[in-house]
Amino acid sequence: MNEPRLPAISIRHLSHRFGRFDVLRDVSFDVHQGEIFGFIGPNGAGKTTTIRVLATLLEPMAGRVKVLGHDVTLEPELVRKHIGYMPDHAGVYDRVTVREYLEFFADAYKVPTAGSSYAVVDASMELTDLTRLSDKIVSTMSKGMKQRLQLARVLLHDPKVLILDEPASDLDPRARIEIRDLLMELRAMGKTVLLSSHILTELADVVTSVAIMERGRIIVAGPIGEISEALDRQRRGVGTARQPQAPSAASPANPGPAIDPTQAPAPNLNSFVPAAPEPERVVERSVKLRVLAPFERVSAILTDLPFVTSVRLGSMATIQVTFAGDDRAVAMMVRSLVLAELSVVSVEPERNELERIFLEATRGDLQ
Amino acid sequence: MNAQSPHPSVHDPAPPSQRMPGRTELGWLQSLLANPNAIWIREVRQAARLDRTPWLLFGITLLLSLLVASIGGTASSSNISPAKVGMAVSQVFFSLAYGVVTLVGPAVAANTIAAEREGRTWEALVLTGMTPAQIARGKFLSSFTTLSLYIAAIAPIGALSFAFGGTTATETIVGFILLFMLAALWVAFGLAMSAAMNSLRGALVLTLILAIVIGPILYMIFGPAMSSLAHEHWSQLPAGLPIWLPVAYTRANFGIDYLILLVALPFVVLSLPAWFLYEATVANLSSVTDDRSSGLKRWFIVSTCAGGGLATAIPIAVGGGRAPPSDPASLAAHTGLWCLSFFFGFCALLFVGEPSGPSRRLTTQWAKTNTSALTRALGPGLARTFTLVMLLETGAFGAAIFGGVAAMTAFHKGDGVLPIVLSGATLWAHIIFFTGLCAWLRARSDSPMGARVIALAIMLALVVVPWSFAAVGGIATKQDEWLALGATNPFYVVVILGQLAATSPNYFLLTAGYISILVFGALGLVFFALAQRKAHSINVAAELHYAQLDAALAQEESATTP
Numbered sequence A: 001m002n003e004p005r006l007p008a009i010s011i012r013h014l015s016h017r018f019g020r021f022d023v024l025r026d027v028s029f030d031v032h033q034g035e036i037f038g039f040i041g042p043n044g045a046g047k048t049t050t051i052r053v054l055a056t057l058l059e060p061m062a063g064r065v066k067v068l069g070h071d072v073t074l075e076p077e078l079v080r081k082h083i084g085y086m087p088d089h090a091g092v093y094d095r096v097t098v099r100e101y102l103e104f105f106a107d108a109y110k111v112p113t114a115g116s117s118y119a120v121v122d123a124s125m126e127l128t129d130l131t132r133l134s135d136k137i138v139s140t141m142s143k144g145m146k147q148r149l150q151l152a153r154v155l156l157h158d159p160k161v162l163i164l165d166e167p168a169s170d171l172d173p174r175a176r177i178e179i180r181d182l183l184m185e186l187r188a189m190g191k192t193v194l195l196s197s198h199i200l201t202e203l204a205d206v207v208t209s210v211a212i213m214e215r216g217r218i219i220v221a222g223p224i225g226e227i228s229e230a231l232d233r234q235r236r237g238v239g240t241a242r243q244p245q246a247p248s249a250a251s252p253a254n255p256g257p258a259i260d261p262t263q264a265p266a267p268n269l270n271s272f273v274p275a276a277p278e279p280e281r282v283v284e285r286s287v288k289l290r291v292l293a294p295f296e297r298v299s300a301i302l303t304d305l306p307f308v309t310s311v312r313l314g315s316m317a318t319i320q321v322t323f324a325g326d327d328r329a330v331a332m333m334v335r336s337l338v339l340a341e342l343s344v345v346s347v348e349p350e351r352n353e354l355e356r357i358f359l360e361a362t363r364g365d366l367q
Numbered sequence B: 001m002n003a004q005s006p007h008p009s010v011h012d013p014a015p016p017s018q019r020m021p022g023r024t025e026l027g028w029l030q031s032l033l034a035n036p037n038a039i040w041i042r043e044v045r046q047a048a049r050l051d052r053t054p055w056l057l058f059g060i061t062l063l064l065s066l067l068v069a070s071i072g073g074t075a076s077s078s079n080i081s082p083a084k085v086g087m088a089v090s091q092v093f094f095s096l097a098y099g100v101v102t103l104v105g106p107a108v109a110a111n112t113i114a115a116e117r118e119g120r121t122w123e124a125l126v127l128t129g130m131t132p133a134q135i136a137r138g139k140f141l142s143s144f145t146t147l148s149l150y151i152a153a154i155a156p157i158g159a160l161s162f163a164f165g166g167t168t169a170t171e172t173i174v175g176f177i178l179l180f181m182l183a184a185l186w187v188a189f190g191l192a193m194s195a196a197m198n199s200l201r202g203a204l205v206l207t208l209i210l211a212i213v214i215g216p217i218l219y220m221i222f223g224p225a226m227s228s229l230a231h232e233h234w235s236q237l238p239a240g241l242p243i244w245l246p247v248a249y250t251r252a253n254f255g256i257d258y259l260i261l262l263v264a265l266p267f268v269v270l271s272l273p274a275w276f277l278y279e280a281t282v283a284n285l286s287s288v289t290d291d292r293s294s295g296l297k298r299w300f301i302v303s304t305c306a307g308g309g310l311a312t313a314i315p316i317a318v319g320g321g322r323a324p325p326s327d328p329a330s331l332a333a334h335t336g337l338w339c340l341s342f343f344f345g346f347c348a349l350l351f352v353g354e355p356s357g358p359s360r361r362l363t364t365q366w367a368k369t370n371t372s373a374l375t376r377a378l379g380p381g382l383a384r385t386f387t388l389v390m391l392l393e394t395g396a397f398g399a400a401i402f403g404g405v406a407a408m409t410a411f412h413k414g415d416g417v418l419p420i421v422l423s424g425a426t427l428w429a430h431i432i433f434f435t436g437l438c439a440w441l442r443a444r445s446d447s448p449m450g451a452r453v454i455a456l457a458i459m460l461a462l463v464v465v466p467w468s469f470a471a472v473g474g475i476a477t478k479q480d481e482w483l484a485l486g487a488t489n490p491f492y493v494v495v496i497l498g499q500l501a502a503t504s505p506n507y508f509l510l511t512a513g514y515i516s517i518l519v520f521g522a523l524g525l526v527f528f529a530l531a532q533r534k535a536h537s538i539n540v541a542a543e544l545h546y547a548q549l550d551a552a553l554a555q556e557e558s559a560t561t562p
Helices: A047-054 A076-082 A098-109 A119-127 A143-155 A173-188 A200-204 A224-236 A295-303 A327-339 A353-361 B028-034 B038-048 B052-076 B082-118 B122-126 B132-163 B169-196 B200-233 B245-251 B256-285 B294-318 B328-353 B360-369 B373-378 B382-412 B417-444 B448-477 B480-488 B492-501 B507-560
Strands: A009-018 A021-031 A036-040 A062-067 A083-086 A161-165 A192-197 A209-214 A217-223 A284-291 A308-313 A319-324 A344-349
Touching: A009 A047, A009 B507, A021 A047, A021 A062, A021 A209, A036 A047, A036 A173, A036 A200, A036 A353, A047 A062, A047 A083, A047 A161, A047 A192, A062 B507, A076 A083, A083 A143, A098 A119, A098 A143, A098 B038, A119 A143, A143 A161, A143 A173, A173 A192, A192 A200, A200 A353, A209 A224, A209 A353, A217 A224, A217 A353, A224 A353, A284 A327, A295 A308, A295 A319, A295 A327, A319 A327, A327 A344, B038 B132, B052 B082, B052 B132, B082 B122, B082 B132, B082 B169, B082 B200, B132 B169, B132 B256, B169 B200, B169 B245, B169 B256, B200 B256, B245 B256, B256 B294, B294 B328, B294 B373, B294 B382, B328 B382, B328 B417, B328 B448, B382 B417, B382 B507, B417 B448, B417 B492, B417 B507, B448 B480, B480 B492, B480 B507, B492 B507
Parallel strands: A021 A217, A036 A192, A036 A209, A083 A161, A161 A192
Antiparallel strands: A009 A021, A009 A062, A209 A217, A284 A319, A284 A344, A308 A319
């Protein structure tokens, strides 16, 4: 029988305070190996503090944090060998070229090199598409390129866990897309990536699991699909009897999304009481359709459907349809349009899944 | 990854560097040459690309050349002999070079660590696994290299003195060696300041202000003032020269006094402060739960031995000459005791930074690596640190008193022994009191800085307040007995020495001095015992807390593990 793999990151009952201010309050969650884990929360939620604890830069006041089984407080040297940390707004050295910058860190990390050849520097530059800029002075580079350089730096010593704090903040759309593609590539290499951001669109396409943090607490953590299902169940009022356990959030024994019972987000995710025989509540949702037909014709077909509550013209020639139901209702709408010999170009949820989860799980309170 | 191949990572850590094969087999020099400090290389490279460096070098060299040449030209046009002009030119050059080193060295060094912090590159550097000591060495080497460049650029101006004579090549070379040693000291000072501050601007301004204030004071003390003392001992040395040590090396008579005063003393005065600044830098770069104590304690042990040794040897080396208490041996013995007092007072305040015990991280590491008892004893911990400080204080004072007594016995048949013993005992008692007080305040306070301020305030109050009452009472009643109030003050030594020298001593004042020795010595030990007890209870509570936390986490883990 295979031994269960160690979580790449395991955080249990982490608390920290600055002065009298509790920045982290009993934070617990796991990040499994090979995941791209989105760490989401409004500014000031405690994401960076958690990340600094993970990166061994800040010692927690309470709790236990492990990276690949190594305690960040007791074995920081070992943890540092396994992590690559890219801080938010990291600085670069003046008057050094890209190659010199990376060679310096290769030497500092004591990574293997053959003689004067820095193969690992070449490989990192190639991976991050910096080879053509190897002789450029780093301080003259654009923000996007500097972010790439930071990524190249954290990859030099072959870390298994990458901790990236707001990696795409202040980047233009192209640079964001490039960073996102790079993250996918890193995941394919078997890296575990913990990615913090408050920009949800930045994370939506890449993350496999998320933890949502607010006011120093984890509100919900786990794989996106499971959190989404839990929210749907809760919305319908047919919650199961599962009572989440805060400390073992998304742990191997409790792989579902964990919800902090002490935090009361809106809607209340903790109202999972044993299923009572009450009628199923239907949830109202919206989708955006692109159909190659006049709006009036599409509207006429869709308003005939009993679950559609409104049809209106949206931006960019889309049609916004509000309906009460789930994915089956969407399928019926598409079927009705196709049966009417209309060409359906696209169907998109009005918000992506992550945005929906975030909005429903948080109250939007800032600290 | 790896970055070079798309294979998933394995769990083993990266293999050892192939670029540095058998690093442990290399000696430190080979290792330094084969694998130079990465920070040093990077910063030298950065400095070489700085456009303003050549202009600065050129400007300073030009200014110094013009200044020295104009002084030489003016002097040579007068009736002064060429040899004297040469000596003056040499003195001016080295004095100006000292000024350059005093200003440029700290400024360059203050720029380094604070700039990393402010430029947000510090975290990346720390996470590479470079130790604080490696970072400090890299920063030191890069700053020292830059400063050496300045010294090398102005060096040819020093050769101008040869055109006039009056100074030898050996003196000039020794002058440059001392200049480089001073440069190392000033760089270490700048680094220590930089390591203690987060703001680049703050580090630069404070470092420069301190350098501008301290530099001239040290110049006057170790220059003209020491030169006069050296002239008293070796009459062939000119008095009042600011740069007298290179001259002394070539002109003083060789003997035990030469070795102690011209070799050992300058070496200790230059190297021990530099070492302290280095250890302070490393400690400030380390996390609070790391071992920030061992380096400072090693420095303290060596410094105490060196200081105690010199305080013992110097009275014997300088010999008699006049009748005590104004003979050189007696003066040297008293000076040595006072120097030890200030040194130990400083160290007591320094070690107020000690935590109550070693961190959990450190005890885990010690257990894993089977760390020796000696290494653990040098590690963090209030009780063990202040035990060491008190033992070494007692040992050093004992040795210094012994040196003074031996010198008095040898040169004056025991005359002047009692003042030295009483002076030593009074200073020892006050230092033991101050050390115990510092330990107790630290044990009761979360903030080392708060404990330091309170300790200094108490000491200041003990020095000033009773002394003021004594002065007022003495003036009002014209009775000397009021002076006994000042026995709370270490400077009461002066009263004791005065009474001992008097033909009819006031025994009331002497008795007050003896009582103060006993009371302050005992109070110091009581404070120390209380501090030890408090630190022990803090450590026990912390251990209990961690044990409970471990048990709770283990219980939770076993409950959630399938």
